[in-house]
Amino acid sequence: MHKLGRSFYRRDTVAVARSLLGKYLVHVSRGVERIGRIVEVEAYLGPQDRASHSSRGLTPRTRVMFGPPGHAYVYLIYGVHHCLNVVTGRTGAGAAVLLRAVEPVRNVTGRTHGPGLLCRALRVDLRRNAHDLTGDELYIAAPPRAAAGAIVARPRVGVDYAGAWARRLLRFYLRGNPFVSRP
DNA sequence: TGCACGATGAAC
DNA sequence: TTCATCGTGCAC
Numbered sequence: 001m002h003k004l005g006r007s008f009y010r011r012d013t014v015a016v017a018r019s020l021l022g023k024y025l026v027h028v029s030r031g032v033e034r035i036g037r038i039v040e041v042e043a044y045l046g047p048q049d050r051a052s053h054s055s056r057g058l059t060p061r062t063r064v065m066f067g068p069p070g071h072a073y074v075y076l077i078y079g080v081h082h083c084l085n086v087v088t089g090r091t092g093a094g095a096a097v098l099l100r101a102v103e104p105v106r107n108v109t110g111r112t113h114g115p116g117l118l119c120r121a122l123r124v125d126l127r128r129n130a131h132d133l134t135g136d137e138l139y140i141a142a143p144p145r146a147a148a149g150a151i152v153a154r155p156r157v158g159v160d161y162a163g164a165w166a167r168r169l170l171r172f173y174l175r176g177n178p179f180v181s182r183p
Numbered sequence: 184t185g186c187a188c189g190a191t192g193a194a195c
Numbered sequence: 196t197t198c199a200t201c202g203t204g205c206a207c
Contacts, residue, residue, distance in 0.1 A: 042190070051190070053203095061203060079200030081191050098190055116191050158190055185207080195197075 001141040006134055009069035013088040013095040014170070017043040020086070021174050022148030024141045025102055027122045034122045036102025036112055037143070040173035040180045042156045044085070046094045051162035054094030064130045066094045072138060074119075074129040081116025084124050086133060086140070100157075100171070103179040114181040150175040157182060 001024065009016060025036045044052035053075070054065045064073045065087055073085040073096050085096040101113045102122070112121045119125065124138070133139050153169040160166050173180045 044190075053190075056204070059204070075190085076200095076202060078189060078191055078198095079202070083190060085190085100190085114191065156190070161189090186205090188203095189201105191199105193198090 001143060003134070003139050003141045004070075006068075006070045009086060009088050009133070010090060011088070013043045013045050013093075013097060016086070016088045017041045017097045017170070018151055018172055020097060020099070020140065021151060021172060022143070024105060024143050025099065025122065026139050026141055027124055027128075028137045029123045032107055032123075034108050035106040036108055036118065036122055037105050038099060038101075038140070039103050039177040040099075040101035040113075040171070042098040042100055043088075043170040043172070044096050044098065045170070046089070049095075049162075050165040051156060051159035052094070052096075054096075058094075062094065065096050066092055067130070069093075070133045072124075072128050072131040072133060074124060074126055074131075076126060077116065082119035082125050083115040084119050084128070101173070101179050101181045103177065113179050148174060149177075 027034050047054050054062050068091045071087045085098045087096050089095040100115045110121045111117045152175045154171045156171045
């Protein structure tokens with residue numbers, strides 16, 4: 001399996017989002033390697049994107065988003081669930097891709113069809129915020145046989161407050177995949 | 184220092 | 196449709 005390097009994440013955010021589909025998310029914690037196949041993502045383009053956390057500028061929380069690509073941006077939502085993003089584009093772009101659903105591949109139990117469920121199943125929490133994805137504990141890899149299939153584009157979930165940005169087709173998932181959160 | 188609210192999930 | 200639960204960002 002080929003681990004994705006910095007250059008993969010440094011590209012255009014939509015391109016990264018689409019090419020993440022079918023890739024393997026790998027998390028090693030307490031000596032257990034958990035793997036999920038990414039089947040649904042959302043792109044958050046930068047400060048101009050009203051749905052993005054980075055639209056409020058550089059703050060303590062969004063510091064990671066504005067940092068170098070290939071790092072994990074993890075945050076707590078509704079005080080209950082964790083969400084995992086990968087930082088994309090050039091350093092300072094403030095862009096990221098939210099991982100919304102994976103399909104269990106190895107050592108994954110419980111449901112994975114949602115950003116919060118995905119983090120729970122793969123044991124990802126705030127301790128992984130700012131983690132370098134080119135390391136050995138949390139990373140994304142291209143599986144041996146990469147046949148992702150057709151990609152569907154839809155509006156993002158839960159960002160109705162973002163006006164015109166809420167209608168942009170920045171959510172991508174693998175057509176027909178049973179693990180997608182909202183087909 | 185206080186307060187409104189959210190890139191969700193689950194219960195009712 | 197409602198609620199859990201708390202960090203973040205901004206008002207005061």
